[in-house]
Amino acid sequence: MKDRLNQYHQNRKTPATLSRMVEKTIQKDRKNRWYRTLKRTGIGLVASFSLIILMTAHPAMAKSLQGIPLVGEAFKVISIANIYDDGSYNSTIETPVIVIESPSETAPVQEPSNQEAQVVEIVEELNSRYKEESQALYEAFMAEVEEIEANGGGHLGVDSGYDILTDDDRFFAVSRYVVNTVASSSTVKSFDTIDKENGWLLTLPSLFKDDAYLDVISQWLKDEMVRQMAEDDQVIYWVEGVNPSFVFEGIEANQDFYINKDHQLVIAFDKYLVGPGYMGLREFPLPYKLLEPHLVNPDYLNKDL
Amino acid sequence: MRKSMYKVFVKYLEQHQKSHYYYVLSFVAQEANALDVLQESILKGLRQIDHLKEVEKMNPWFYRIMRNTSIDFLRRSKRVTVVDFKTMETSILHEDHYEDVDLTNALKTLTREEKELVELKYGQGFTFREISQLTDLPESTVKTRTYRILNQLKQLLTLGDTEVRKS
Numbered sequence: 001m002k003d004r005l006n007q008y009h010q011n012r013k014t015p016a017t018l019s020r021m022v023e024k025t026i027q028k029d030r031k032n033r034w035y036r037t038l039k040r041t042g043i044g045l046v047a048s049f050s051l052i053i054l055m056t057a058h059p060a061m062a063k064s065l066q067g068i069p070l071v072g073e074a075f076k077v078i079s080i081a082n083i084y085d086d087g088s089y090n091s092t093i094e095t096p097v098i099v100i101e102s103p104s105e106t107a108p109v110q111e112p113s114n115q116e117a118q119v120v121e122i123v124e125e126l127n128s129r130y131k132e133e134s135q136a137l138y139e140a141f142m143a144e145v146e147e148i149e150a151n152g153g154g155h156l157g158v159d160s161g162y163d164i165l166t167d168d169d170r171f172f173a174v175s176r177y178v179v180n181t182v183a184s185s186s187t188v189k190s191f192d193t194i195d196k197e198n199g200w201l202l203t204l205p206s207l208f209k210d211d212a213y214l215d216v217i218s219q220w221l222k223d224e225m226v227r228q229m230a231e232d233d234q235v236i237y238w239v240e241g242v243n244p245s246f247v248f249e250g251i252e253a254n255q256d257f258y259i260n261k262d263h264q265l266v267i268a269f270d271k272y273l274v275g276p277g278y279m280g281l282r283e284f285p286l287p288y289k290l291l292e293p294h295l296v297n298p299d300y301l302n303k304d305l
Numbered sequence: 306m307r308k309s310m311y312k313v314f315v316k317y318l319e320q321h322q323k324s325h326y327y328y329v330l331s332f333v334a335q336e337a338n339a340l341d342v343l344q345e346s347i348l349k350g351l352r353q354i355d356h357l358k359e360v361e362k363m364n365p366w367f368y369r370i371m372r373n374t375s376i377d378f379l380r381r382s383k384r385v386t387v388v389d390f391k392t393m394e395t396s397i398l399h400e401d402h403y404e405d406v407d408l409t410n411a412l413k414t415l416t417r418e419e420k421e422l423v424e425l426k427y428g429q430g431f432t433f434r435e436i437s438q439l440t441d442l443p444e445s446t447v448k449t450r451t452y453r454i455l456n457q458l459k460q461l462l463t464l465g466d467t468e469v470r471k472s
Contacts, residue, residue: 001455001458001459002427004405004408005408005423005455005458006427007405008405008408008427009424009427009428011405012327012428014326014327015326015336015340017340018322018323018326018340019319019322021340021343021344022318022319022322022343022347023319025344025347025348025351026315026318026347026351028348029347029348029351029352033311033351
């Protein structure tokens, strides 16, 4: 009996598609892997040394430490691009550097206010974080190229850059993106918002009195998704009943967000998080009325929207 | 170090894809489902491989991933899995001709757990201890069950052989 069973198992045939599926799946993961590596290393890096490099490299910023009125000034953002292209592999990594400029070169040097000093500190912190992450992205890209080469060659494209979303008296918001193109492209975004008046780098929980915002916003988003789906049948979100294996359950405490030009709070989702890939990245500006009872400071956002 | 673990795992996946496929198939029965579940398991594995510390643990670790993914799949599809007779028949006809048809049919009478046991023991050459670790059953239970299944199959086959005598 045992022999017969062994014999039986040896004679089995596998579907012809098996090895192709395995190969494709590994390839698919490989192209996402370098980004995961980046996320992992990006978090662990402490940037104290590059802060010094940055400050000396950009005298305008060093100067800003000496006390220049900042509030009301638009930030200047310059970018450093690192471009690599050899036909099969190409990457453009653009790193934003936020520069706070003096209103005039002859302005008298005065002690910065607390808030101003804090803004300078935040800007430095962001600059060095951006630099570190670009560096890690570039290293991950090169390591990935090496691995693809070792496995018989292929294509890889990485494009990273930023958009200034808001820059006025009150807020400065920037989004950074990484587009990874191999077979299909995937974009990952991250956001930072500075409150210039108070000298804060905003986090989502810091805007609210307690955790109640999580449920309030999540429920509103679910309703909004259902509403948008009813309006347009091209729109699909993973709300209950659409896709049994993925259901959007709610936002995370540190969900991606920013404050837009109209001073609305906008919740953002990367591709695949709330809907199928073709829906891309999704952003939802939240109505003021919804947030009002939960805000630490009701004057923070635009009350008319 | 991490990087090499990923590479080892990729090689392992390529080399053992047939065994992996059959293991998953012992749960989900149909080819297309087995391919789906295996793909999901591979993606999970690739995503988590960096947390694996010892290469020796790779095999039991990945079998556990496949096992959990398969059980999840069965749970999810409980309400919709309908195997109608037409599909069953064609799938039997589709399998290789010189195959042991009687045994194939006898194996179909086994429960999900029993199929998994037979697959691990006779399809993949797992030891009783390895099976016990993977399935969280005591080694003695695994042994008793295996022998019971062997007897059951033997009886079914003798019955079949006397009824329809084929060479």
